[in-house]
Amino acid sequence: MTVRDSFHSRIGFVLAAAGSAIGLGNIWGFPTNAANNGGGAFLFVYLIVTLLLALPALYAEIYLGNQAQKNPVSALGEACAEKMPKFGRLAGKIGLSGAIMMLSFYTIVAGWMLSHALSAFVALLGFNDISQWLATDSTVRNVVFTPVFIILGAAIVHQGVHKGIEKWSARLMPILLMMLIGLIVYILQQDGATEGLKQYLIPDFNQVTDPKLIISAMGQAFFSLSIGVGGMMVYGSYMQKDKDIGKLVLSIGALDTFIAFLAGLLIIPALYVAQHAGQEVFVGNQLIGEGQLIFQILPALFSTMGAVGLLVATGFFSLLSIAALTSTISSTEVPVAYLVEEKKMTRAKATWLVSGVVLIASMTLVAFFDQLFGLVIQVLTTMLQPLSCLFYFIVVGWVWKRGNKLRDKALQGEQRWLGIWGNYLRFVCPILLTVVFINVAF
Template sequence: MSAQRGEFGSRFGFIMAAAGSAVGLGNIWGFPTQAASNGGAAFVLVYLVLAFLLAYPVLMAELTLGRHAHGNMIAALAKVSRNGTQRGIGTLVGIVGIFTASLILSFYAIVSGWMLGFGAAYPLAAMGASDTSTWLTTFGESRNLLLMLIFMALTMVVVAGGVEKGIERWSKRLMPAMIVTLVLLSGYVLTLDGASKGLAVYLIPDVSKILSTELVFNAMGAAFFSLSLGVGTMLIYGSYISDEEHLPTLGAQVALVDVGIAVLAGFLILPAMYVAAERGVMIFNDAGGLLSEDTLIFTVLPALFESMNESGTFLALAFFGLMSIAALTSSISMLEVPVSFLVERFNWGRTQAAFVATLIITLMSAAIVLNFDDLFGLVITVSTRFSQPLLGFALCIYAGWVWRRDSLLTELAQNEASGELTLFMKWWPLYARFVCPAIIALILLRSL
């Protein structure tokens, strides 16, 4: 392995980095309201089952391909290919993966910049800088550009530091800080009037919906997207795993941390929404569903914080700090996808590769900011609803059909204590070959 590529220095470091990649804004602002709108605990139960029937096997496909090649997506798919046609298709898939990760980061950086702005606005307002505070929380091109640039600069600094001294070091700091903040915020919000109603909505299952086709499809999509699958981030992180590590165990630990944080977020978001409702804030849309995503984060919760006077300032700072950490741990994995390619393909240093990749993505992001109404929704649709599932499908095909079974099993069996094929090794290759592509195809068809 090239020394320039680097390697995770510890199991804990990899788990924190990989879980950080998976735990993004969607886990915190989307999963809880999606659960509440789809039967509460019934949805959570189905989600947990599908996370390990779908997301974990696909995660293992990415990690195994990456560790086997110790290279970027293009190199990994080329290494398992058996002929020129497969290598050519693999190269195309790899290029699309690099572009998709860059495209996702280009809109993600804009939203993440808003988190930084809202986080800074509350203490500034408390110190009397009301004009600056208002500017930071008001939609506008100059504000969007500046906050996006700051967020991209933060992401670049971490990635330029390398795998162990950049990504791993900061993931080991940021992820525990995020988990502690999430637990403390949840504990505090649960003491407020109205919180018990939100908790009941989250924890009491609507049994009538548990076999609903709508619920199953929504849980399926949530399980797939919550683990940051289909864009090569986990494949890249897998390529930095030591050959001494046991992959199935590592993959399971990453999945458990990610799923656990998504479920834990429900103990914060839904009680907070009903606390806001108790204080007169509208939390339902015209159709009767709970407000979610950007409306929840930038309208409902700020209204709650403003109703709480001094304590609201501290709560807002902690909450938007939490969201900013979640955004950053995801963005560094997305930037690493093009950076790893530039380092390996052109033999560039990490600083140069990180700067060039950041510059290109920043220009893409700036184009979205300047043409927001036309491009923002389009970019999200193309990258997440279509490209990401297609890439996940392709990676499963390469892991299940193209890669020689004996070579795949040899990679999986590294560091297996028994020295024999485990139950996982017996069923996973067939599962990745038949079941995972079929489920991903259903997700894609439903999005159409």
């Protein structure tokens, strides 16, 4: 019998899972969403949604994987075996598709990060023409840098869980945190930063009941924590069974939320610094360029700082590249684990096969960028991920009888806190998630 690869330490698991959660969703998506949805009001709602829904969903996903000790397709198939085995496996395969969807646009954006980091670096060396090409959005640039990032992720994943994912997450995460804090300290000393801080930290409570803001915050919370596509489930399966999942989830959620908060603390003040310097940042209440925001506004801001600005730009976009890489490897691991365990492929073959599929999907988005890019992100973050989380709640609370210790404790009233937590997952979370969808639909 083949022994499954696994994480060798709690801190290794937390850093890898936090690395999965901490990525472009935090440092690219969160500040953009916050700036477009009232700043402090978005932050306030985001924190509430994370506490009430996203962390329980993260718990449910990791718990399913940890109890089953299998990939998401097998884990959900086993959990639903007594009532709807085919539907469980189908949900797992939808999660695999979601992971591919995430990777298809994620690797494109990650390629932008890498090209901008190189652009600032080669500008420091005096190669201005090359720097200009690297900083200018083009199909050719996407075709060059998207595969580069796919290969970087594959190179780590094919080394395995302990030697690849755990080792590199433990190296990259502390570097990411130190770079982020250093950039915040620098930006907050610039003119205009105080206005950005007020916008970010002081909520307008008249906006917090806006359904658009709530669904945006919910989608952002699920996207930031990488839940709903199976990545956390497969990571949970690599952790020794029956570890204290609650403490691990709190550690991951706290670190992820902290990084998202820091990203807002960096980028929103930076927008107001750019505005103070004479750049047009907002049209009405909406950011110029939205998703392209940091590639349009921030490089122009950095360029006003001379050689120091180029160093800051190199550090900033290198930071984003690292954040993207730690998230890419978790999403890649979802279909890889399935192919290794169920199709009996070697890890190397499975990794490069998945990477080939992602490359085809990414190049399709590059070819039909205007039509597909935003649509894929919207479908994934506001539909597929929340619906997958709703399914996890139903499975843990109602469907999974065999092996579901959490449900048994809730029904029997044993260990009072576990009973309360189990009933919260059974009743409150599905209702809350359904209410949010109804409010948005109508």
